[in-house]
Amino acid sequence: MLRRTIVCLSLLLSPVAHHALAEPSKAAASPIYGVTIPEGYRKWELIAPAEEAAPLDELRVVLGNPVAIKAIEHATQPYPDGTILVKLAYKRKQSPDFEPATVPGQPTTVQVMVKDSRRYASTGGWGFGRFVNGQPVDAAQHQTCFACHAARVKDRDYVFTRFAP
Numbered sequence: 001m002l003r004r005t006i007v008c009l010s011l012l013l014s015p016v017a018h019h020a021l022a023e024p025s026k027a028a029a030s031p032i033y034g035v036t037i038p039e040g041y042r043k044w045e046l047i048a049p050a051e052e053a054a055p056l057d058e059l060r061v062v063l064g065n066p067v068a069i070k071a072i073e074h075a076t077q078p079y080p081d082g083t084i085l086v087k088l089a090y091k092r093k094q095s096p097d098f099e100p101a102t103v104p105g106q107p108t109t110v111q112v113m114v115k116d117s118r119r120y121a122s123t124g125g126w127g128f129g130r131f132v133n134g135q136p137v138d139a140a141q142h143q144t145c146f147a148c149h150a151a152r153v154k155d156r157d158y159v160f161t162r163f164a165p
Helices: 002-022 066-073 145-156
Strands: 045-052 058-064 084-094 102-115 126-132
Touching: 045 066, 045 084, 058 066, 058 102, 066 084, 126 145
Parallel strands: none
Antiparallel strands: 045 058, 058 084, 084 102, 102 126
């Protein structure tokens, strides 16, 4: 009898379990902009690496979706709507295998820029997201994004990253 009950429960619950696994959970969105970490971004093409000096001491890499890559290949500015740039940042660490080398250590942030000239008209057409451990940081940190980009790289459509050939 116990075995029959377990089998019946398994048959009843299997569609629920399948449904729960098949539906991806909604990603947490950044405050102010509503930007999320894009699905599949780790398979996007490399745009450029970067190193951030102290006090952050980070290694960074910027990836772009196909719209971003096409814009870069054709030197298109401003970037077209649909462009997404993702910056991955890691603490710098000395390689345990080759002392002169620096390798990525602990991940620190994932930062996302999304181009949508209508939705983000007040911020140069860009929405921003900064995530730590997959969760967006607070609104105060997001309020600094556009001001920093506008002060330094307004003439390059607010994008710091330059293509590394």
